[in-house]
Amino acid sequence: MKKLKRSARLVEMTQYLLSRPHTVIPLTTFAERYGAAKSSISEDLAIIKEVFEEGGSGELHTLAGAAGGVKWIPKVSRELALAFAERLSTQLAQPDRILPGEYLYMSDLLGQPALMNEAGKIFATAFGNMDIDVVMTVETKGIPLAYATGAQLNLPVVLVRRDHQATEGSAVSINYVSGSHKSLHTMSLSRRAMREHSRVLIVDDFMKAGGTVQGMIDLLAEFNATVAGVGVLVESGSVDSEERLLTDYISLAKLTAVDAKSRHISVKPGNYFDL
Amino acid sequence: MKKLKRSARLVEMTQYLLSRPHTVIPLTTFAERYGAAKSSISEDLAIIKEVFEEGGSGELHTLAGAAGGVKWIPKVSRELALAFAERLSTQLAQPDRILPGEYLYMSDLLGQPALMNEAGKIFATAFGNMDIDVVMTVETKGIPLAYATGAQLNLPVVLVRRDHQATEGSAVSINYVSGSHKSLHTMSLSRRAMREHSRVLIVDDFMKAGGTVQGMIDLLAEFNATVAGVGVLVESGSVDSEERLLTDYISLAKLTAVDAKSRHISVKPGNYFDL
Structure with missing residues (x-):
């Protein structure tokens, strides 16, 4: 995939996460998918996490360590x-x-x-x-x-x-x-x-x-x-x-x-x- | 809803659209939801449209006129x-x-x-x-x-x-x-x-x-x-x-x-x- 601007990447990542509930997605998947540094991906995920969690549509769990990644947990308040x-x-x-x-x-x-x-x-x-x-x-x-x-x-x-x-x-x-x-x-x-x-x-x-x-x-x-x-x-x-x-x-x-x-x-x- | 930065708004709008396929959403809905000008919303939608359509996950149709709005049409290439x-x-x-x-x-x-x-x-x-x-x-x-x-x-x-x-x-x-x-x-x-x-x-x-x-x-x-x-x-x-x-x-x-x-x-x- 070609390099995306942050704005486009946020849209793509949101779509990717929403279609994969309760699935661990390693940070490297996103980093490779978008040709971006893990630090940029982490920043993107922080924005997405805040929107999802403040909007009450679920939780974005961050998993640290070697198996590091994120998991989208849909929830209804x-x-x-x-x-x-x-x-x-x-x-x-x-x-x-x-x-x-x-x-x-x-x-x-x-x-x-x-x-x-x-x-x-x-x-x-x-x-x-x-x-x-x-x-x-x-x-x-x-x-x-x-x-x-x-x-x-x-x-x-x-x-x-x-x-x-x-x-x-x-x-x-x-x-x-x-x-x-x-x-x-x-x-x-x-x-x-x-x-x-x-x-x-x-x-x-x-x-x-x-x-x-x-x-x-x-x-x-x-x-x-x-x-x-x-x-x-x-x-x-x-x-x-x-x-x-x-x-x-x-x-x-x-x-x-x-x-x-x-x-x-x-x-x-x-x-x-x-x- | 409180005013959101563009980055957060893109995440929110993406989530909103994806959960409402084949539904006309007036621009005013987004403008009121985010306290943003319609011109800003239009720019956001242009970014989302490009990501969705280039990624092959569907089409974002824009409807002009008084009933102006957008409609998310999920498609599989x-x-x-x-x-x-x-x-x-x-x-x-x-x-x-x-x-x-x-x-x-x-x-x-x-x-x-x-x-x-x-x-x-x-x-x-x-x-x-x-x-x-x-x-x-x-x-x-x-x-x-x-x-x-x-x-x-x-x-x-x-x-x-x-x-x-x-x-x-x-x-x-x-x-x-x-x-x-x-x-x-x-x-x-x-x-x-x-x-x-x-x-x-x-x-x-x-x-x-x-x-x-x-x-x-x-x-x-x-x-x-x-x-x-x-x-x-x-x-x-x-x-x-x-x-x-x-x-x-x-x-x-x-x-x-x-x-x-x-x-x-x-x-x-x-x-x-x-x-």
Whole structure:
């Protein structure tokens, strides 16, 4: 690459860093890329770090020593995350979302890539300091959220299927009881999909009693894998405490009431904001 | 926001633009955001434009007049797209991907968010000049690709289900014949998911004879919607031309042979590179 002026280099480096979250980039990579001295690169990075961190979009970690470099850690400030949860809650409370069986129509929201990416960035903030190998979800509606989270954390996504698919090779299947209906279902994961002893972040769009998430946790045991965390976009608060299978999770929004008769829905920010 | 030096402003503006593809941003937004004169903002944008366009990561369009502003159009150069397709082809040709029935295991590749985002950016390059309202896919494996494409084009994603789900409300169902097995399947789309007369970009991970994509096209007719384009990550070239249901699509990789006996797989870059 030809030598760039500082102004152009700042634009290029910003673009380079933003597209590589949670990745260590040695200073020498930049120095060679731009034909610049490491001292100039360090000055550039100080400017970028200040803008990123003051703007609340994340942290630029500097790693000293032989493996010296920088790592971009995208984060969402508590203030912006809460604003997101409040907007989401308002949208979820629209009365025309109520479906027969008191289900809530959410596909229009789940279908917005920018909204999913924002939620994924909040999960990446919540779980970014943990030792995680993969993000896991079960088909179907949690998939965009799992990929958004995986992209921000620079982690692969493992997809649990409802049925055993010919395109997955040999798989491990388990039965689980879904809390909403207390009915028995099957989920399966390809043997090839995950290494043994992986540390797994489970992500889903919606959780009621937690049966589906508990199913994924049971499936992890078959791979000698462990849960590093559980994040759901929306939880239903209308569950008796003795019915709830899971207590250790974070949610971004909490559905506290759905009344089909009065067409009233109550939603508030989730337990992520309780602390 | 406090006044920023030019260097800091360039970093901030770069970050702002990159997170808002295919979105018109008026110059006044930047001028107010940074308390700077429009002439200074224009100079900044000229620097950013040059870096983006020379680096081959996209185009920064300038819109003159009262609605004056800029629009960031992410693009992948033909050279980088071909390099991507060649890497993908090499990975797909690994012999241990062959599954019973001559299916190919692809979930490890589809599980990499960064790889999906790169493919999505290539689709956004291919279809970015077209008039499109939504990106559509059918569950399950094409979902990350559809979201990656939707994110780059700033478009919502519409998800066709294999079964009618309680969480989707009233839906339109159709039957379709899947080319691989000539067997009859059902797919359905929520009535609420898409406006009538939408222009739709169909995205999927794999296409053989095209039965599944043809199913989605048939479903569009029920919504008085039209196909704006079809993009698949991998197509199977081992289809007789009279069996192929669809001819107007782009693919990024083409599977030309899978031989379970010799454990040989041939893959080459897709028809996107034929021009």
